[in-house]
Amino acid sequence: MTTAEMPQTSETQPGHGDVLLDVKGLKMYFPVTSGILFQRAVAYIKAVDDVNFTVRRGETLGLVGESGCGKTTTGRCILRLYRPTDGEIWFDGTEIANAKTGQMRAMRRQMQIIFQDPYSSLNPRMTAGNIIGEPLAVHGLVNNKREYRERVAELLNNVGLNPYMADRFPHEFSGGQRQRIGVARALSVDPSFIVCDEPVSALDVSIQAQIINLLEDLQERYDLTYLFIAHDLSVVRHISDRVAVMYLGKIVEVADRNAIYENPQHPYTRALLSAVPIPDPILDAQRERIILSGEVPSPLNPPSGCVFHPRCPLATDDCTRVNPEAREVMPDHIAACINVPGYGAY
Amino acid sequence: MDPLLEVKNLQTYFFTYEGVVKAVDDVTYEVMPGETLGLVGESGCGKSVSALSLMRLIPDPPGKTVGGEVMFDGEDILQVDMDDMRRIRGAKMAMVFQEPMTSLNPVLTLDRQLTETIQLHMGKSRDEARQDAVDLLARVGIPDPERRIRQYPHQFSGGMRQRVMIAMALSCNPKLIIADEPTTALDVTIQAQILELMKSLTDTLGVALIIITHNLGVVARYADRVNVMYAGKIIERGSALEIYTNPRHPYTVGLLDSVPRLDQRLTDTEGNAAKLVPIEGQPPDLVNLPQGCSFRARCRWAVDKCATEAPPLMQVESSDGEEPHVSACWRSEELGVQALSYAMGTA
Numbered sequence: 001m002t003t004a005e006m007p008q009t010s011e012t013q014p015g016h017g018d019v020l021l022d023v024k025g026l027k028m029y030f031p032v033t034s035g036i037l038f039q040r041a042v043a044y045i046k047a048v049d050d051v052n053f054t055v056r057r058g059e060t061l062g063l064v065g066e067s068g069c070g071k072t073t074t075g076r077c078i079l080r081l082y083r084p085t086d087g088e089i090w091f092d093g094t095e096i097a098n099a100k101t102g103q104m105r106a107m108r109r110q111m112q113i114i115f116q117d118p119y120s121s122l123n124p125r126m127t128a129g130n131i132i133g134e135p136l137a138v139h140g141l142v143n144n145k146r147e148y149r150e151r152v153a154e155l156l157n158n159v160g161l162n163p164y165m166a167d168r169f170p171h172e173f174s175g176g177q178r179q180r181i182g183v184a185r186a187l188s189v190d191p192s193f194i195v196c197d198e199p200v201s202a203l204d205v206s207i208q209a210q211i212i213n214l215l216e217d218l219q220e221r222y223d224l225t226y227l228f229i230a231h232d233l234s235v236v237r238h239i240s241d242r243v244a245v246m247y248l249g250k251i252v253e254v255a256d257r258n259a260i261y262e263n264p265q266h267p268y269t270r271a272l273l274s275a276v277p278i279p280d281p282i283l284d285a286q287r288e289r290i291i292l293s294g295e296v297p298s299p300l301n302p303p304s305g306c307v308f309h310p311r312c313p314l315a316t317d318d319c320t321r322v323n324p325e326a327r328e329v330m331p332d333h334i335a336a337c338i339n340v341p342g343y344g345a346y
Numbered sequence: 347m348d349p350l351l352e353v354k355n356l357q358t359y360f361f362t363y364e365g366v367v368k369a370v371d372d373v374t375y376e377v378m379p380g381e382t383l384g385l386v387g388e389s390g391c392g393k394s395v396s397a398l399s400l401m402r403l404i405p406d407p408p409g410k411t412v413g414g415e416v417m418f419d420g421e422d423i424l425q426v427d428m429d430d431m432r433r434i435r436g437a438k439m440a441m442v443f444q445e446p447m448t449s450l451n452p453v454l455t456l457d458r459q460l461t462e463t464i465q466l467h468m469g470k471s472r473d474e475a476r477q478d479a480v481d482l483l484a485r486v487g488i489p490d491p492e493r494r495i496r497q498y499p500h501q502f503s504g505g506m507r508q509r510v511m512i513a514m515a516l517s518c519n520p521k522l523i524i525a526d527e528p529t530t531a532l533d534v535t536i537q538a539q540i541l542e543l544m545k546s547l548t549d550t551l552g553v554a555l556i557i558i559t560h561n562l563g564v565v566a567r568y569a570d571r572v573n574v575m576y577a578g579k580i581i582e583r584g585s586a587l588e589i590y591t592n593p594r595h596p597y598t599v600g601l602l603d604s605v606p607r608l609d610q611r612l613t614d615t616e617g618n619a620a621k622l623v624p625i626e627g628q629p630p631d632l633v634n635l636p637q638g639c640s641f642r643a644r645c646r647w648a649v650d651k652c653a654t655e656a657p658p659l660m661q662v663e664s665s666d667g668e669e670p671h672v673s674a675c676w677r678s679e680e681l682g683v684q685a686l687s688y689a690m691g692t693a
Contacts, residue, residue, distance in 0.1 A: 066533035174628050204388040205560055209604035209624035216621070231534065234563075238606035238622065261608065275538035277563030278609050279602060281586050284567050291542055292535045295503050 019090075020193060020225050021055040021078065026087035026097075028073050032300065045299050047073040049249040051087075052326065055193075060219065060226040062240030062257070064233055064272070066296060070249040071229045072116075075195040078227065079113055080104050091193070109139055112186035116198035118178035122170040128181050129166030132156065135188045155184040159214060176207035183214065193225045200235060212239060233276050237261050245269045248307040249299055251326055255333040265335040265342075267314050306337070314339045349376035349417075350521055350554050351400070356414035358392075358399045361407065365633040369395040369409075371578040374659075377522065382548065382555045384569030384586065386562060386601075390629060392578040393558045397524045401441055402431050419521060437467040440515035442544075444527035446507035450499040456483075457495045460514055467518040482513040486543060505536035512544060522554045529564070541568055562605060566590055571669065574598050577630055577640040584664065584671035594662045594673035594681055596645045600625040639675070651676050 028048040031041035048070040055061045063071045077084045080096060089097040096107055115121035122131055133152045135141075142148045153163035159180040170178055179199060186194050196215065200208040216239065218224060230236050236243060237257060244254040245268065253266040264270045271290040278284045294311045297303055303310050309319040314337075322338060329335045329342040337343060353375050360367040370392040377383050387393045398404050399411050402423065416423040419438060423431070443449040451459055460479035464470055470478065476495070483491035486509040499507060508528065515523050525544065529537040545568050548555045557569055565572055565586065572589045574582040574597065582595040593599045603623040612620055627644040630636060636643065639652040655676075662678045664671035675681060 066535060176628070204629075205562075205601060206388060206604050206625040207628075209606075209622040210626070212606070212622055213624060216619075233534070234606040234608050234610075237608060238610070238612070258612075272534060273608065275534045276608055277561075277567040278607055279562035279566045279605065280590050280607075280609065281566045282591070283609055284563070289538075291538050293539075295505055295536060296533070 018056050019054045020057040020092055021227070022088075022090040023051060023053050023074075023078065024088040024090070026051045026074065026077060026089065027085045028070070028077050028082055029085045043300055046249050046302060047299060048077065048084075049302075051246075051249075051251050053244050053251060053254055055225060055227055056242075058223060058225055059241040060228050060239055062236035062243040063227060063229045063246060064231060064236050064243060065246035066231060066272075068248075068296060068299065069246040070299075071231075071246050072197055074246070075113065075197050075227060075229050079108070079111055079195060081113075109189045110191050111193045111195070112189065112191040113195040113197060114179075114182050114186050114199045117202050118175050118182055119202070121182055122178055124170050127167050127169055128156070128161075128173070131170070131181060132166075132184045132188055135185065139189055141189065151188070155188055158187065158218070159184045160210075174207075175203050176210055179203060179211050180214065183211075183218070187218065187222070190222070192223070193227070195227045195229065197229045198231070199228075201230065201232060208235070215239065233273060245272065248296060248302055250307060250336065251334075252308065252337070253333075253335045254326070255330075255335075259330070259333050265329050265333065265340045266337050267312050267339070268308050271311075271313075308337075347378060350379040350419060351377040352415070352417040353396075353400070354415040354417070356396060356399060356411065356416065358395050358404055358409060358411045360409045362633075367632045368578050368635065369632060370399060373414075373575075373578075373580055375573055375580060375583065377554050377556060379521065380548075380552045380554055381570045382545070382557060382568055384565035384572040385556060385558045385575060386560065386565050386572060387575035388560055388629060390632070391575045392632075393575050394526050396575075397441070397526055397556065397558055400524065401435055401439065402428075403435075403441075433467070436463050436520075437518040438520055439522040439524065440518070440520040442508070442511045442515050442523060442525040442528045444530055446504050446511055446531065449511060450507060452499050455496055455498055456510060460495070460510075460517060463514060464517050478517065479513075482517055483510070485547070486510070486513045486516075487539075488513075504532055505540060508532060508536075508540050509543065512540075512547070516547065516551070516553075519551070520553060522556070523548065524556045524558070526558045527560070528557070530559070530561075537564075544568075562590075562601060563607075574601075577635065578632060579640070579674065580659065581641070581674045582672065583659070585669040588664055588669065588671045592665055592671070594671065594678040595641075595675045596647050596677075596681065597625070597641050598673075599681070600644075600646075647675075647677050647681060649676065 026048055027050055029044040029046050032043040032045060033039040034042045051074060065071045076082050078089055084097050087097055088095055129152045132155050133148055136148060136151055142151055152166055156163050156166060161180055200211050203211060219226060228236060228239055240257050243257055243260045244251050247268050253269045264273055271292045274288055274290045292311045305320045305322050306324050309315040318338060324336045324338045326334045326336040327343055329340045353373060356370055356373045358370040360369055373396055385393045400416055404411060411424060461472060461475035464475040464478050480491045480495055483495060488494055488506060488509055529540050532540060559565060569586050572586050573580050576597050582598050593602060604625055606622060625644050630640050638654050638656055642648045642652040657674045657676045659672040659674045660678060662671050662673050
């Protein structure tokens with residue numbers, strides 16, 4: 001299992017391994033409380049339940065899944081916007097799942113996030129220039145006003161906006177331009193790793209391509225590593241090097257981009273891919289179409305055994321009992337399904 | 347065959363403090379009985395407003411349908427009075443809205459919401475209507491309909507609520523259903539369920555369907571004919587096959603090029619990673635539409651003539667002989683070959 005081999009790399013060779021981010025056994029449970037004065041937890045929502053994956057330096061790992069599968073929570077745990085319930089997060093040789101607030105602040109010079117909604121993620125009372133420049137001041141990256149202004153202008157330029165727009169407020173920009181401001185803010189501290197949390201899903205189709213191209217250009221120019229969270233499988237295929245598929249708090253399949261899209265192993269991945277229509281009537285008519293029955297169960301009360309078994313076309317009796325751990329079913333291709341040929345053979 | 351719906355020169359404007367927003371400007375199209383028509387475009391292009399105008403649901407003020415004709419089933423809907431409109435709406439034409447979360451009344455049980463329409467339009471008794479409603483819920487795939495019908499909307503998931511909306515739309519045997527972004531708020535696997543359901547129900551019942559969406563894939567899979575809208579106007583129309591294999595308007599070409607697709611090649615001929623080709627710039631402000639073609643500012647093929655004269659919809663050569671293919675571009679004819687080679691070179 002690759003995930004079990006990873007710890008040595010990150011602990012023994014800090015900063016020099018192939019792996020930039022190593023997430024091991026990550027769990028994030030949100031308590032459901034009851035009582036007014038003395039709130040006690042009566043149940044837990046298992047938003048992320050024992051997730052393992054690695055992100056290699058310079059690559060883009062796509063994280064896909066339907067809403068509520070825990071992909072955004074995973075991204076936020078990595079940035080420590082939540083304190084994980086359990087598990088380890090190794091970033092560039094440092095364990096950060098239990099890091100203190102001060103340590104984390106320093107770490108965030110290395111890791112940044114671009115949010116989904118360009119309308120609510122920018123402070124409406126700050127100018128674009130101050131939104132982009134605030135991290136510079138917080139981290140003490142500039143010495144004086146002139147440097148600050150020059151750096152802000154440079155950042156605006158890098159994301160395809162005009163430096164004179166620094167004095168405008170967010171409402172004066174269109175959705176695509178706002179997302180560019182969000183990108184510039186993330187870039188301001190010169191990070192090595194960016195979590196892109198659905199960066200294009202709130203944008204119009206013709207604008208989406210502009211932002212995707214921008215992210216690709218910046219990755220090349222600044223050697224960035226991306227964790228690209230999205231529900232749109234076509235976008236993820238375009239931008240990712242490797243792809244991880246999540247379902248109900250668990251990762252069900254991880255593989256190279258081509259392997260996932262051309263040779264998906266997990267029945268959920270197959271259904272997900274077949275549900276995406278292709279804008280070509282002839283090709284689309286020839287594709288296999290798997291329509292899943294039912295809906296995603298509640299993470300409050302997940303099904304026994306494999307969480308996907310109530311909707312799975314391949315489910316057997318064993319699936320209701322055994323919780324399949326993610327294993328290699330082919331070299332570099334991990335799937336969590338006992339019915340995949342090759343499961344357990346490696 | 348006579349068309350079921352004929353929209354002629356429809357104009358719906360919004361009179362705001364900033365000026366007159368020409369949300370739908372001179373739109374003409376028709377829907378044949380039983381066919382599925384796709385209406386594609388980005389947000390703000392007027393696709394939803396054109397549908398709401400057909401239902402006479404434009405909030406007035408500030409909105410007003412200032413011109414045109416909508417012939418539906420032999421009468422001009424824009425001329426009938428509100429009482430008659432109430433008889434048509436829900437009975438002969440029904441609508442499925444985008445947001446299943448907000449389009450059902452949260453304080454009434456499904457029973458009340460479904461039987462109300464049936465009692466009103468079909469003149470049935472409460473008990474008959476309830477039986478019909480239970481049958482409908484079963485038909486749209488809601489398990490245990492006798493129990494579920496007594497529940498409130500919050501007890502249903504998004505996909506289930508959209509099924510309820512479809513049941514409601516079908517309840518009075520309409521001739522036309524308008525689905526405004528019916529699956530945008532839903533997850534991919536649920537989207538597929540709902541679209542399959544709508545398609546199979548409208549096919550078996552012979553109901554015409556207008557699908558309004560920004561998702562080109564959805565239209566390719568489910569529509570017979572496609573209208574592409576930009577800045578309040580229809581800029582291209584043809585059979586679904588024609589639009590996807592032989593697009594003749596620069597905007598349609600741009601849209602097809604700019605979305606990543608599952609079947610796309612990921613590297614170009616030299617082995618470099620393929621890039622998307624975005625449509626540069628922003629859609630125009632509908633208050634201050636430029637003279638000439640409204641797509642000109644973003645268009646790769648614009649010529650001088652585009653700045654002065656707005657191109658009308660003109661017939662172009664269609665490989666699918668039956669169905670006319672029209673495009674509002676001065677250079678449609680020469681564009682055909684060029685545009686496709688452009689798309690191929692980058693895809």
